[in-house]
Amino acid sequence: MAQRIGKQTLLLISSxxxxxxxxxxxxxxxxxxxxxxxxxxxxxxxxxxxxWEKSEIFLQKKAIELALQKCGKKEEQMDYLFAGDxxxxxxxxxxxxRELQTPFFGLYGACSTMSESLCLAGMFVDSKLAEHCIAAxxxxxxxxxxxxxxxxxxxxxxxxxxxxxxxxxxxxxxxxSCKAPFLRAVTIGTVTDFGVTDIGNMGxxxxxxxxxxxxxxxxxxxxxxxxxxxxxxxxxGFVGSRLFERLMQEDGxxxxxxxxxxxxxxxxxxxxxxxxxxxxxxCAASVLCSFILPQIACQRLKNVLFMATGxxxxxxSTQQGESIPGIAHLIHLSxxxxxxxxx
Amino acid sequence: MAQRIGKQTLLLISSxxxxxxxxxxxxxxxxxxxxxxxxxxxxxxxxxxxxWEKSEIFLQKKAIELALQKCGKKEEQMDYLFAGDxxxxxxxxxxxxRELQTPFFGLYGACSTMSESLCLAGMFVDSKLAEHCIAAxxxxxxxxxxxxxxxxxxxxxxxxxxxxxxxxxxxxxxxxSCKAPFLRAVTIGTVTDFGVTDIGNMGxxxxxxxxxxxxxxxxxxxxxxxxxxxxxxxxxGFVGSRLFERLMQEDGxxxxxxxxxxxxxxxxxxxxxxxxxxxxxxCAASVLCSFILPQIACQRLKNVLFMATGxxxxxxSTQQGESIPGIAHLIHLSxxxxxxxxx
Numbered sequence: 001m002a003q004r005i006g007k008q009t010l011l012l013i014s015s016x017x018x019x020x021x022x023x024x025x026x027x028x029x030x031x032x033x034x035x036x037x038x039x040x041x042x043x044x045x046x047x048x049x050x051x052w053e054k055s056e057i058f059l060q061k062k063a064i065e066l067a068l069q070k071c072g073k074k075e076e077q078m079d080y081l082f083a084g085d086x087x088x089x090x091x092x093x094x095x096x097x098r099e100l101q102t103p104f105f106g107l108y109g110a111c112s113t114m115s116e117s118l119c120l121a122g123m124f125v126d127s128k129l130a131e132h133c134i135a136a137x138x139x140x141x142x143x144x145x146x147x148x149x150x151x152x153x154x155x156x157x158x159x160x161x162x163x164x165x166x167x168x169x170x171x172x173x174x175x176x177s178c179k180a181p182f183l184r185a186v187t188i189g190t191v192t193d194f195g196v197t198d199i200g201n202m203g204x205x206x207x208x209x210x211x212x213x214x215x216x217x218x219x220x221x222x223x224x225x226x227x228x229x230x231x232x233x234x235x236x237g238f239v240g241s242r243l244f245e246r247l248m249q250e251d252g253x254x255x256x257x258x259x260x261x262x263x264x265x266x267x268x269x270x271x272x273x274x275x276x277x278x279x280x281x282x283c284a285a286s287v288l289c290s291f292i293l294p295q296i297a298c299q300r301l302k303n304v305l306f307m308a309t310g311x312x313x314x315x316x317s318t319q320q321g322e323s324i325p326g327i328a329h330l331i332h333l334s335x336x337x338x339x340x341x342x343x
Numbered sequence: 344m345a346q347r348i349g350k351q352t353l354l355l356i357s358s359x360x361x362x363x364x365x366x367x368x369x370x371x372x373x374x375x376x377x378x379x380x381x382x383x384x385x386x387x388x389x390x391x392x393x394x395w396e397k398s399e400i401f402l403q404k405k406a407i408e409l410a411l412q413k414c415g416k417k418e419e420q421m422d423y424l425f426a427g428d429x430x431x432x433x434x435x436x437x438x439x440x441r442e443l444q445t446p447f448f449g450l451y452g453a454c455s456t457m458s459e460s461l462c463l464a465g466m467f468v469d470s471k472l473a474e475h476c477i478a479a480x481x482x483x484x485x486x487x488x489x490x491x492x493x494x495x496x497x498x499x500x501x502x503x504x505x506x507x508x509x510x511x512x513x514x515x516x517x518x519x520s521c522k523a524p525f526l527r528a529v530t531i532g533t534v535t536d537f538g539v540t541d542i543g544n545m546g547x548x549x550x551x552x553x554x555x556x557x558x559x560x561x562x563x564x565x566x567x568x569x570x571x572x573x574x575x576x577x578x579x580g581f582v583g584s585r586l587f588e589r590l591m592q593e594d595g596x597x598x599x600x601x602x603x604x605x606x607x608x609x610x611x612x613x614x615x616x617x618x619x620x621x622x623x624x625x626c627a628a629s630v631l632c633s634f635i636l637p638q639i640a641c642q643r644l645k646n647v648l649f650m651a652t653g654x655x656x657x658x659x660s661t662q663q664g665e666s667i668p669g670i671a672h673l674i675h676l677s678x679x680x681x682x683x684x685x686x
Contacts, residue, residue: 001471089453094656095668097668098655100533104534106427106451106452106459107449108433123472127344128344325440
């Protein structure tokens with residue numbers, strides 16, 4: 001049974017586990033530094049499909065299938081699927097759900113979706129609303145470019161602050177179990193807007209939301225950055241990460257060397273032409289499910305604060321001169337369940 | 344604490360209440376038969392805003408403000424906001440959430456969003472994940488036409504099966520209380536696709552999902568249509584409603600005269616030029632929050648199955664030749680809490 005602590009944080013007292021997880025990527029991810037940790041990588045970013053949207057459906061479905069396979073569970077055992085993506089009307093997730101036949105909660109949290117879905121899955125299992133939940137999300141470079149910026153054929157030039165949408169997906173199966181990684185606490189974010197209007201600089205638009213959520217978490221739990229091995233943001237990229245660290249310094253929580261960003265980890269910016277780093281729902285999802293969760297499982301990382309961030313604008317709101325609102329949801333992932341720590 | 348019954352249904356044993364609710368509409372809703380039950384109606388569908396998207400933000404915010412006001416609660420007391428809408432990247436809900444500062448779960452369930460948000464709010468309160476939640480959604484005729492079909496200026500002709508997107512919003516505040524309406528049970532839907540590809544006939548695309556969810560609910564709870572005063576679908580319209588009733592007849596659950604559809608109630612099809620009836624997230628939401636909930640509160644209606652339905656396609660998936668997947672989530676609303684009935 002979850003227990004509220006402070007203003008905005010819930011302790012998941014039973015500490016549900018991520019019993020299965022998988023990460024899927026394509027060409028750009030395959031030449032990145034985390035390639036060896038992915039469960040499935042393809043040289044063909046179309047995955048043999050006829051449209052980029054269908055390719056994205058393929059990769060999200062693949063991640064879910066592999067996550068189920070890795071924990072020996074069947075889709076019929078799953079009580080709920082929490083999923084969303086970046087495309088208009090979240091079609092990747094809807095068409096994946098059509099094939100799965102699992103009761104489906106469609107989400108929209110932009111690039112914060114991996115956090116949003118994982119928080120809900122953890123809360124549902126902890127409070128016995130469900131026994132098994134899937135949390136998943138995906139993004140595809142080509143479908144996202146068409147959706148948010150220009151069709152690839154146009155060859156639009158990208159500013160140095162722009163990020164590269166990850167062609168990838170991550171999926172987690174959450175259930176009660178005595179094996180790490182455990183979900184220990186969640187802090188659901190509020191929408192924060194510092195007035196950034198440059199859609200070529202999403203990191204800057206999302207950084208204030210990340211700073212706000214994690215500051216609230218530290219206050220609610222009376223902990224500090226040093227209590228964790230890693231503070232992992234979703235896809236702030238180079239520009240957003242620097243801004244996030246500066247905001248945290250100003251808030252009295254200097255992060256020193258324990259902050260890293262999935263957008264900076266998935267690609268090698270010195271060799272790959274990805275400008276300010278990776279982005280997209282699939283960025284945080286695939287880095288979490290490839291590189292991070294196994295390290296928590298084997299206790300190399302003991303306590304991680306995972307916080308995917310989302311920029312909640314649309315091309316229409318941007319054209320109408322609106323600024324970009326951001327959101328960030330936080331999950332405390334641990335090698336130990338809450339109860340064990342308390343003893 | 345929720346209790347699973349059958350395959351897909353959860354009984355909300357503590358039976359949370361909808362302690363506050365409000366419905367907002369515009370010009371077309373003001374000349375409809377339910378006008379007298381709305382909390383706020385405007386002759387100006389722009390609500391004084393410069394763009395249709397900003398008008399939709401205004402109306403969703405207004406519904407939430409009125410729902411809070413009617414139960415004497417403040418937004419600071421709300422633990423979570425569950426909201427979504429039809430626009431790309433769900434901007435109406437995101438920009439409303441920016442003003443509210445309530446921890447925000449962004450949803451995408453197309454026109455099923457009122458059910459999806461209300462189910463989550465009920466499950467959260469029942470399992471003590473939250474004390475107070477807001478469930479809300481909205482749609483706007485003009486922003487939806489631009490999004491899904493043609494800009495209004497184009498003057499595209501609509502087929503007789505087409506429905507008219509409601510310019511409206513509904514919001515519910517859910518909490519523990521001893522006053523009706525109570526949330527007694529929920530059945531979360533799976534995605535169902537019968538292969539309909541005509542985006543001018545969404546009712547037909549959604550009807551199979553509604554039939555599937557409610558059949559599952561009857562099986563899970565061992566009840567039948569006669570046990571309820573009203574079975575209320577979201578926005579199947581004229582064509583979809585006939586199809587839904589025929590499917591239910593075939594499934595062995597003839598609905599006789601207890602089925603109605605929000606899309607057929609909100610407008611007078613003999614006087615208003617709305618073709619097959621109303622649609623949009625705001626249709627089910629505003630009919631529920633204007634006409635239905637007060638009747639449950641005063642026990643004129645004792646047991647209602649509310650089921651908003653969503654069509655999960657996008658213009659892109661349609662252009663790519665994909666069929667339209669549908670989803671429907673069911674809520675059992677009652678004048679009595681679960682415990683009282685059991686005694």
